[in-house]
Amino acid sequence: MIEYDEFENRMILKLVYYGPALSGKTTNLLRLHDLLEKQGRGDLTVLDTKNDRTIFFDLLPFFLVAPSRLKIKLKVFTVPGQVKHDATRKAVLQRADGVAFIADSQLSEETTNFESFKNLEENLQFVGLDIEEIPLVIQFNKRDLKNTITEADIKGTWGPTGIPVFLSSATEGWGIVETFGTLVGQAYDHIDKKHYLKDKHGLDKETFIQQLTRKINEVSIIPSPLAGEG
Amino acid sequence: MDNNKTIEYDYIIGADKNIRDILKVSDITPLLQSAVKAGAAYAAIEDDTGKALYQHSGISESPSSPEVTVKKPLYIEGEVAGYIIVKADDGIINTIGELMLASINTILKSSYKALLATETHKTVVHQSFEELLETNRKLIQSENKYRELANSLEKTVQQRTEELRQAHAKLLTQEKIVSIGQLAAGIAHEINNPLGFILSNINTLKQYVSKMKGMLVFYRDAVEKGTVEKELLGQKWKKLKLDFVFQDIEDLITESSGGAERVKKIVSDLKGFSHIDEAKEADADINKEIDRTINVLVHEIPGDAEIIRNYHEFPLFACNPADLCQAFFNIILNALQTGTKGLKLTITTGYSNGNIRVSFSDNGPGMPEDLRNRIFEPFFTTKEVGKGTGMGLNVTYEIITSYGGTIDVESKPGKGATFTISLPVTERAKQI
Incomplete structure (x- = not known):
């Protein structure tokens, strides 16, 4: 959690899209930006990319207000995937409330996926987060490509860990909101345990997920008072 | 890098920024000035609470048309972060307002x-x-740790060495106690024998004394009564077998004093061997010391054994004679305990080039080379478990080398063994 100000009645949460270079982390955020209702989220800030590669991070903010008037801001970040930007990854990972690990489904990328996941484990520990505790989902992206790891293999490897796994194609735009929705739900559970979102702020999990994952042209039931244009 | 170490940063990526953090006076002032120049009466930027952060007013002129105020929101990360306020004539307000909004939002974003x-x-x-x-701190820490370790290692090694030395010294003392115990058992047996018959003789003498007393009382009574008769006295004399008693007394006394002499000799041998009445350091006659050692081992010498002493004259040797006897003792005892029938132990002493040489040569079973190389090691023994301490020859080795001497052994299986000791005679000793 980036910040929780009880006096000001606001909470800033952080979700991080982690994964190897060019696995589609930024594309995930772009798709969320395109697919989700403009109301309730801010603009996507893309910081200094170079040849399609993120060197700092991308940021997509979401806003919602609990019935208790608690203002919740959820900031979704990507990290640079390249090995050399490890220091930036550590800095972005600091105080994360949840991580989506975006793996590249291509067979040629198996090793880099594992290395990146190992790097995630190390860096979580480095910034004082427990990988057993932190909300975590895995997305196998680029399912539209050929020569990808089979679904059976993915289940065989990750099934026993109990970590939710999603298949997606960020370029085709499927599997993206599902990944995000599940991560948001897990993050809710995690925060609810400490800060009683439901009991103290009247915000239940379904509403929380629904508010953050409303797709464009779905009818908005509760208009967010903070919605605006960037 | 220790993974358990977490570093907390001052700045958390994602922490909210307010408009004042982002917009600088130098960026904004020219814009506000331009707005006024373009005809606005007032241009300002407020934060989200409505507090004016930057403002600029034009020279108050009588307005040609009614003044209108425009207030438009500014966004950071999609949230309203502040407002832009422009006051101007109705005619130009929209143009200036839009222009200002577009410019400031662009500046804000970048x-x-x-x-x-x-x-x-x-x-x-x-x-x-x-x-x-x-990393640097850890390196320094580990460097210090290893340096300390290196230092303490030296200390630890010294300490362990000292402990080993003490343990060894203790073992040597124990070995001495064990051999003294063995010696004492043998000696006790030696003394017990004469002591036995001396005691038995004293008992007999006691009886003889009472017989003589009886004779004397009989004679005194007869004198007092005036009834002294040769015949009666003769009968009494015979009854008490005094003729035999007087003859036996002589034998008993001779035998007893012989036994006492034997005990006296054993004690004196023992004293000689242990040098108990002497100063620790003395000038010793090695030949004499060997004899003393053999003397205390008499009871260990089998009846069919022969000890040949091939002694030569040489200077006295400054040493602790008891130590030296101990060294000879262990070698001679080993030879005597080989169980060889018709054992022949030749002891040769001599002097050449400032060295006293003593060799003990037996016709025992000898030993193979691998054994020969180890016999001076502590705890090495060929005797049954519990019988030998394995320290005997090690003690000899320690004693001889402590005088700067050497000890060697030549042996082959079935060909006996020869131990040769060489002791350097110091200048001081030679003058004596």
């Missing part, structure tokens, strides 16, 4: 990005620097 990039960059650099400092 400044915000620049700020994020800068903060991230600073954080990463700071973090890398902290990590380097931490």
